[in-house]
Amino acid sequence: MRPIHVSGKASIDVSVNLRRASPRRLLAWTVATVAAVFFLLPIVWLLLEPTKPMFDTLGGTPPLEFGSFTVLQAWWYELFSSSTVYIPAGPILDWLKNSALYAGSGVVIAVALGLPAGYGLATFEFIGRRLVLFVTLMTMLIPSNALVLPLVLEANSVHLLGSPLAVILPYGLFPFGVYIAYLYFNTPRIHGLIASARIDGASEWQAFRRVALPLATPVIGLIALLDFVASWTNYFLPFLMYWPSSITGRYPVSVGIALQLIQPPPTNGTYLGNLDLALATPAPEEALLLLLSVAPVILVLVIAQRWIGSGRLRGVFGG
Amino acid sequence: MSVAEPRRSNWRSMGGETRLGRSARTRSSGPRRRSPAGYLFVGGYVVLLALVGIYPVAYAFNLALTTIGGAFTGASNFVNTYKDFRFIPAFAHVAEFMAIWLTALVVIVIGLSLVAHSLSRRVSAAFRFLFYLPAAFAGSASVMLWLFMLQPGLSPWDFVLQAFGYTSLGDSLVPGDLPIVFALIAFWTGAGAWILVIHGALMNVPDDVLEAAALDGAGPLQTALRIKLPMIKKWIVYMLIVAFAGGTQLFAEPQLISQVSRGLAAGFGSYGSWSPNQLATSMAFQTGNFNYAAAIAIDLLAIALACAGILIFRTGLFKAD
Numbered sequence: 332m333r334p335i336h337v338s339g340k341a342s343i344d345v346s347v348n349l350r351r352a353s354p355r356r357l358l359a360w361t362v363a364t365v366a367a368v369f370f371l372l373p374i375v376w377l378l379l380e381p382t383k384p385m386f387d388t389l390g391g392t393p394p395l396e397f398g399s400f401t402v403l404q405a406w407w408y409e410l411f412s413s414s415t416v417y418i419p420a421g422p423i424l425d426w427l428k429n430s431a432l433y434a435g436s437g438v439v440i441a442v443a444l445g446l447p448a449g450y451g452l453a454t455f456e457f458i459g460r461r462l463v464l465f466v467t468l469m470t471m472l473i474p475s476n477a478l479v480l481p482l483v484l485e486a487n488s489v490h491l492l493g494s495p496l497a498v499i500l501p502y503g504l505f506p507f508g509v510y511i512a513y514l515y516f517n518t519p520r521i522h523g524l525i526a527s528a529r530i531d532g533a534s535e536w537q538a539f540r541r542v543a544l545p546l547a548t549p550v551i552g553l554i555a556l557l558d559f560v561a562s563w564t565n566y567f568l569p570f571l572m573y574w575p576s577s578i579t580g581r582y583p584v585s586v587g588i589a590l591q592l593i594q595p596p597p598t599n600g601t602y603l604g605n606l607d608l609a610l611a612t613p614a615p616e617e618a619l620l621l622l623l624s625v626a627p628v629i630l631v632l633v634i635a636q637r638w639i640g641s642g643r644l645r646g647v648f649g650g
Numbered sequence: 651m652s653v654a655e656p657r658r659s660n661w662r663s664m665g666g667e668t669r670l671g672r673s674a675r676t677r678s679s680g681p682r683r684r685s686p687a688g689y690l691f692v693g694g695y696v697v698l699l700a701l702v703g704i705y706p707v708a709y710a711f712n713l714a715l716t717t718i719g720g721a722f723t724g725a726s727n728f729v730n731t732y733k734d735f736r737f738i739p740a741f742a743h744v745a746e747f748m749a750i751w752l753t754a755l756v757v758i759v760i761g762l763s764l765v766a767h768s769l770s771r772r773v774s775a776a777f778r779f780l781f782y783l784p785a786a787f788a789g790s791a792s793v794m795l796w797l798f799m800l801q802p803g804l805s806p807w808d809f810v811l812q813a814f815g816y817t818s819l820g821d822s823l824v825p826g827d828l829p830i831v832f833a834l835i836a837f838w839t840g841a842g843a844w845i846l847v848i849h850g851a852l853m854n855v856p857d858d859v860l861e862a863a864a865l866d867g868a869g870p871l872q873t874a875l876r877i878k879l880p881m882i883k884k885w886i887v888y889m890l891i892v893a894f895a896g897g898t899q900l901f902a903e904p905q906l907i908s909q910v911s912r913g914l915a916a917g918f919g920s921y922g923s924w925s926p927n928q929l930a931t932s933m934a935f936q937t938g939n940f941n942y943a944a945a946i947a948i949d950l951l952a953i954a955l956a957c958a959g960i961l962i963f964r965t966g967l968f969k970a971d
Contacts, residue, residue, distance in 0.1 A: 457688035474898075
């Protein structure tokens with residue numbers, strides 16, 4: 332049982348030694364770089380594609396070459412102008428607005444209901460508390476897709492199919508956020524602070540509002556980040572809520588980008604043979620649309636980068 | 651004792667639980683206040699949970715046990731959907747996809763996490779962020795992007811496609827190869843998040859253990875295989891179970907591919923029938939049989955709940971006291 336600072340110091344020495352072992356370091360760098368190319372090349376391509384003219388895409392300019400800003404500008408105007416050739420004016424902006432509305436409202440509900448719930452589960456004892464915790468765990472550990480068909484069947488039965496509420500309410504249910512808040516508030520430090528606030532005569536609401544809430548900014552940020560990314564990128568739920576009834580004006584952008592896929596004319600025979608990608612929009616314009624559809628998420632991830640890299644979210648992703 | 655205590659709990663729990671669970675310290679904290687005020691804090695969330703979590707499941711369960719007219723039919727919807735000629739193939743497709751995907755997760759994600767763990771803190775953080783970035787494309791965007799990636803002439807991977815002798819998108823989407831294509835897309839989008847999790851677990855392997863191993867003459871490979879991996883076993887199991895449960899729910903990839911290939915690659919119609927979720931969706935919106943769709947949804951939900959149960963009761967990663 333050595334004092335902790337000794338082992339800490341020794342481990343620093345060890346890691347410095349390992350870092351100097353250069354063949355191993357070179358190998359690690361090489362593997363990491365190859366992996367980074369795999370993960371990034373499609374994104375780099377996506378950034379370059381909208382700079383290319385339409386008839387250049389199949390076998391013209393090499394895929395990883397920059398075209399020109401003039402062309403990019405032209406695609407931008409084409410995408411948003413009222414006289415657009417390939418997409419009826421409006422939908423793209425509508426889709427982006429819809430995504431912002433659905434994901435934004437979902438985040439507000441997830442924080443407004445999830446944070447007090449986590450607080451309540453962590454600081455009060457009441458009948459049913461363990462049951463709520465258990466159902467929360469079960470709900471957060473099943474894949475969110477598992478609830479999509481039941482939700483669609485339910486929405487169908489109450490005639491909410493096609494209504495914005497049909498996606499906003501499910502986005503607002505974020506049991507993982509409740510669990511994070513519960514863990515955050517379920518510490519001796521928070522318990523102690525709340526106990527002192529009560530002794531000082533604070534009501535239960537004041538203890539939450541004045542003591543716990545100001546300390547919970549990281550939790551709010553985390554719930555908002557995770558729920559926003561999950562809601563914005565969700566495809567299965569909004570697809571089923573809006574597609575069968577073809578309410579294109581209500582599509583979020585995740586469904587809108589897929590609408591651009593058209594079924595190509597049938598070829599002879601059943602083999603896929605000479606099937607090529609058929610889009611309602613030219614490839615560069617579709618690439619620009621794709622880029623716009625993920626831009627808000629990328630922006631959020633870049634802002635949260637330090638946080639993600641720092642390991643503070645350890646064990647949180649993928650759940 | 652004050653020094654030994656947190657270290658011991660670190661040993662027992664391994665990985666992020668000490669950060670998330672804080673089980674050792676929580677138990678020593680004072681009792682919660684018995685007060686009906688708890689209901690007020692939890693109430694709103696519980697109502698929403700009931701509305702869009704529990705009720706839909708109960709409703710689907712009820713649908714699965716009844717006829718279109720509402721009469722109780724026992725297990726007949728389950729039996730009839732099972733007998734559908736597309737049912738077994740759909741689950742077989744997903745099993746094939748998962749064999750590839752889970753193998754890739756175990757080998758490549760753990761490999762890259764170990765690599766990231768060996769790099770200096772800042773370099774490692776930068777790489778992990780780059781690996782994670784494709785998560786922004788989750789859902790339909792990744793499939794749309796990979797359709798471009800698989801289109802000869804358009805793709806930056808053209809040289810790879812040419813090496814395989816592919817001349818059109820149809821060559822990349824040969825039905826037999828679809829599990830590989832879907833695994834590729836799922837891996838590109840999801841591997842980064844798992845690298846964050848596994849790397850996080852590696853960070854919690856105590857330094858003095860690694861130091862002792864180094865002093866005993868263990869090389870980097872031996873340390874990784876004999877010390878690091880056994881100590882993060884729980885998190886690897888967690889990854890596999892969550893990925894397995896998620897994999898059974900495959901929808902966006904096969905649905906979009908079935909659409910782009912006129913149903914030749916992943917089942918006909920706008921929904922297709924390559925995966926169980928596609929089949930359920932087809933039954934609901936193409937055949938109009940919501941009871942059959944509910945039966946398949948319940949099949950899938952049973953798998954998901956079993957996985958969640960294993961995670962809660964067997965891994966000890968999630969504490970709720």
